[in-house]
Amino acid sequence: MTQPQAVIDAIESLGGIAPLGKIYQVTLQNLDCTWGTQTPQASIRRIVRHTKGIYVVRKGLYALESHRKQLEANGIVEVTSANANSNEIQQFTHYYYQGLLLKVGELRHLDTFVPNQDKNRMFLQEATLGDLRSLNEIPNYTYSQLVQRSSTIDVIWFNERKMPHSSFEVEHSTDIQNSLLKFCDLQDFNARMVIVADDYRKDEYLRKLNETAFRDLREQKRVSFLSYGELDRQYENALADSQRGFIL
Incomplete structure (x- = not known):
């Protein structure tokens, strides 16, 4: 062949x-x-x-x-230069990267959750996002108002104790500030908080993070930026690691 x-x-x-x-x-x-x-x-x-x-x-x-x-x-x-900003492309991109985050979480042996309003969205031809997540309901890991607040985050990874390990907001075209406000409410938990977006939005992310309201997030380095390209590479690496019998 x-x-x-x-x-x-x-x-x-x-x-x-x-x-x-x-x-x-x-x-x-x-x-x-x-x-x-x-x-x-x-x-x-x-x-x-x-x-x-x-x-x-x-x-x-x-x-x-x-x-x-x-x-x-x-x-x-x-995706072309002519349709890159269309609603169809924006939605597809958002759900695609939610799916990749769920896949990477699974490969890292973590529980995963995606909001119920997104559970029927498709990841490629493979499955719905609801099929890919390992948790059908978000764990009651703290006060109800904070659990409710976090239930709208695009993807959350949970550890074996059902505590948040990492929270991800995929920002293809929406206002990054809204995600930073969510992260402000959840900053007291020892969990990673990540904005996932196209690389060209990193400068916008840094400008928003530099605002006074987000000083604690900035000074304590609580939030990170992950580009789509880097997420693609990390998915490739996670797949490769899953095939290895022993990792140093």
Whole structure:
């Protein structure tokens, strides 16, 4: 089997669309294809970018042309300069990165929660966000008003004691200040708080964080910024780690 065909078969088996990290994983499980290199991932990256029949949905996410119409009917549209600010792309991006965060949390053996209002949203062709989360209800880990406040956070990871480990707000187009206000209310918990957004919004994030109202968050370094690209890479790393028998 040729290397491009092995990659196409991997994407096909994943529903016609998949993140790059998942393409690596499934392609390299195909024993009918040999790579003859110590860096097959580099070859796979070249294949997904230059092989006819594969297109880039957004950076780090690839699909088969044979599935394009079906994907578009389900709201999964190729991101272009013309449609990047459309409501359809904004919604897809938001739910896609919520799904990746749920996936990474699972790979790190943490419980995961996504708000009930988002539970029926689809992650690619694979499952709803509600299917991906491990908790159907948010744990009652503290006072009811704070539990209610945190129940609207885009993704939360919980440890084995059902205490918050990390909270993530995905900010594709909405006001970052609203997420920082949520984090202010939850800053007394020993949990990481993260804004996830496109890299170009980092300057906006820093300006908002520099406002007086968020001084405690800033001075105590309670909030971090995670770009979409870095989340893509961390998902790839988490998948790779899950295949290793022993990690130093």
